[in-house]
Amino acid sequence: MDIATYLKEHNIKPSYSRIRILDYMMTHKNHPTVDMIYGNLVKEMPTLSKTTVYNTMELFLNSGVVKLISIDEKEKRYDADISTHGHFRCDNCGRIVDLYFDGPLPMPKAHEDLEIREIQYYAKGLCKHCK
Amino acid sequence: MDIATYLKEHNIKPSYSRIRILDYMMTHKNHPTVDMIYGNLVKEMPTLSKTTVYNTMELFLNSGVVKLISIDEKEKRYDADISTHGHFRCDNCGRIVDLYFDGPLPMPKAHEDLEIREIQYYAKGLCKHCK
DNA sequence: TTCAAATTTGTAATGATTACAAATTTATAA
DNA sequence: TTATAAATTTGTAATCATTACAAATTTGAA
Incomplete structure (x- = not known):
């Protein structure tokens, strides 16, 4: 299914950042940290801010789009497979x-x-x- | 069994701090944070340092005396029930x-x-x- | 008692995350 | 289109648990 549609189904406005972040997670399926997402996307989105990634993960979490993985005591990880x-x-x-x-x-x-x-x-x- | 003996069995020298910290955990069974242990013990051990509690938990962890509980994303918790x-x-x-x-x-x-x-x-x- | 090793302590650094306000973008209404 | 409000994004500063580290203290063996 289309990522923008999927976000809308969860009552999230599908902004460009949000689409790219969720696209990254669904494509890589690597249970990434905020740093991993940011480091990968900033190459093609030079104005991307790490705060945006933090904000977006919080939004995704509260909307049930991702789940938190606390298996690492140092950094939070996220999973788009809910x-x-x-x-x-x-x-x-x-x-x-x-x-x-x-x-x-x-x-x-x-x-x-x-x-x-x-x-x-x-x-x-x-x-x-x-x- | 005696706490000092228990520590010795795990190749840990039973110093006063270590005995008191493990005693706190076994008595309270409350899966405490470092802060909880420190805050409770410092009342009776005014010279106790929080760093000592951190050091001791690391030692206990590596010696198999306690297990780490990462259920809270903010603070580490420990369990003396292994x-x-x-x-x-x-x-x-x-x-x-x-x-x-x-x-x-x-x-x-x-x-x-x-x-x-x-x-x-x-x-x-x-x-x-x-x- | 003496000296070395182990333990404890206090302070400073680290680093992920959050707070927050300014800047930018997007959507809405006239 | 234009004006205006709302939502989103951004950058910087603060927070806070944890770690690093070196000095101080205590312990144990000779």
Whole structure:
């Protein structure tokens, strides 16, 4: 589907910056940091500001267009794939890959006193290339 | 078991600060931040430095005495319960509670190309008091 | 007791993120 | 089109948890 249409469906005005940022995320699927997005796009958008990327990620987050990945304690990462899945980060090269489960994401023992709205599943270790 | 003995078993010299810090964590079981530990202990240890708490947590982490909890994007939290379990954080009051599963922590679909060393399971939402 | 090693401490630096106001762009109405 | 308001973008400064680092203190062995 068209990126501008997708943004409009989430009640976001599809400005040029927003389209390019979401396009970057959907094309690369690399769970990028703000720095990665900015560093890549500024080559073709010389007036782009890092603050705009921060603002846009916050907007995307609140609109449900992206999900936050806190697998790295240093920098926030974002995922435009909002389907329920987990993530693995290689302790050596830092690359992040998706993790899927047989069936829905596993739920903890019944906690009828908790209203769970979001689940994050992170695994860490060594990837194929680094082990 | 005695805290000093426990530290020695992990090849850590049981200095007074280290004993008090680990004692705080085991007594409170509140998944504290460095600030929480410091703020509580400094009342009875006026010369305690926040840097010491940071140093000690790093030491504990590398020695396997505590585990890092990255459920909060702002501050690191630590858990002296090193058994495999998940965590839930209330979006409203910030309290963190333990999550357990029927059986071992669920594993993702076979990724024979990944060497998984650690798994973190985080859930967020509203706790009993806040929902 | 003496000296070296380990631990603790305080201050300064780092770096990702946020605050904020000015500048620019876009949309709306006359 | 033109004027005006609203939304977006931008740059700079502030924030704040964490780290770096060297000096001070404590500990332990000879």
